[in-house]
Amino acid sequence: MWIYRIDEPRLGAVRVREWRRRARHAIGLLVLLLVLATTGLMVLDQSKAPFGSRLFTAVWDAVNLTTTLGDFSDFDVRQKQFMLAAMFVTMLVAAFAISRLTGILSGDDVVAYRENRTMERKFETLSNHVVVVGYRSLGQSIAEKLRRAGETVLVLVADKDMADRAAESGHLVILSAPEVFDDALRHAQLQNAKALVVTTPNGDANLAVTLLAHALNRSLPIIAPGENSLRKTLLENAGATGVVIGDELLADAMMERLAVRTEATS
Template sequence: MSKDAQQISALRRFSVSIISVALLVISGTVGYMYLENMSLLDALYMTVITVATVGFSEVRPLDDVGKIFTMVLIVGGTGIFFFTLTSVAVFFVSGEWKEHWEQQRNERMLRKLNDHFIICGYGRLGGSVAEELRAKAVPFVVIDNMIDNVLRARDEGFLAIKGNAADEEVLADAGLHRAKGLIAAAGNDAENVFIVLTARNLKPNLYIVARADCDGSESKLRRAGAEKVVMLYRSAGKRMASLLTEPELEEYLDELSNANNLNLRIAQYLVGDNSPLVGKSFQEVDLYNNHRINVVGYKLPDGELHTTPRPAEIIQKNGTIIVIGKSDDLEMLCKLAQGETQR
């Protein structure tokens, strides 16, 4: 039995025990009121001292019917009472109450997620993606069908749910319709194809990135709906070759991409309709002198990429500016691009 199933079973036993004691007390109270014509308080008192076997005397002498009812209450109720005490003690001492509370907290946080990413698969790749997103303060949730991986993700402080990421209900639980993007990082290409197909059908405008091991899987993942496909071995091969031939450049790029070093980030921003940047040239905006931001690329609305935009090039709405800068400066550019502030 999985740990989640054990937790549900323990919670069910706890709930049944509490309900059983409540019904026992109610039954005993009603019985004494009906058979012995006792008041509500006297009947409740008699029921509690009888079930708890504390040995106090009766409120008043019982007739034969009352004595028989008391014996039945002792025999039938004492076992239930002490079973309930044991269940309550086990529930709290074993920490199952804490696990249940954490599960409820996890579900509440999931319902609050918006514009987040869904990581499907918490293996080595999924774990690395999660660490990078946490470093960038990007909200996300992990889905994995192995409870050990889910618990490991939760131990790291991540939101995680157990289930098949190709299942529509599981993706709905992860807030797919409110999500910004999805990373298909399951252990094999076939799983990732099904995940991408399901996610694309549920949300046509979702941004999807998928991993692939085999060259033949890249085209299948793209046809399934993935915008980007990462070929792990191909990427690793290029990286290792660069480390051999251009180690200084690779070291610089490592430093640049690490938010803890130099406090520099590479980012891209879509220029909105109301942005004060629209209609101005890069020379007029002068991001370097005004905001200490280096422009390293500009993508036109039609998708054409200019790796070194000319100073006279005009910034268009729905264009994308690719830049390098410090986090605080980039936040200012983000607001400029979205039209939230004026220069």
């Protein structure tokens, strides 16, 4: 899977526009060369053929010149001298065009720009998916369980290494810097999502994500972890439909194990 980057591809877009500008310049130079070659061949053509015929022959020879496919053995000395000069200019123009265009589209920022364009097309049809915010151990476990259950998972992270791991695991990924993470949520198609699961260890960040996600889609089921009953209340007021307190779950699991062991020894 590819990664949608919120803030990185801007330079890639600039580079793509610059490549297109250079490509237009290179094409313009080639067209200018064709026009000059055609004009020169028309001037040097001493035949009595009609103007239209001489023009077509000149254009044909000029195109053959730029593609190096022509056979100019029937030319006189002046025409051959002109073609030699034109061939030299053609090689210079071609070398200039190659030097200006080669490499500009191979940078990481351009690759990210292209990935974003592909991901945007995927987002247009994305629906009924589960958004997982964070991809540490808890986020990885939840995303993997959802994937095994046949769900489409969209992972939102602020760390590049986590984004790479999530993409390698086959998930759709949005990578965003923490200060613009609200943009990540806006790109996550929450209006069409099935649910959102918050898994980061930062309680304040979880509260902010829950609040913004609820504002974007008030009917969206939001599951978030809470450190205590006060945090649970805050998350529920922010829009969380389910808050899991880890200590309570761990305590219940340990009590169940203790009960089983007590029954076994009685």
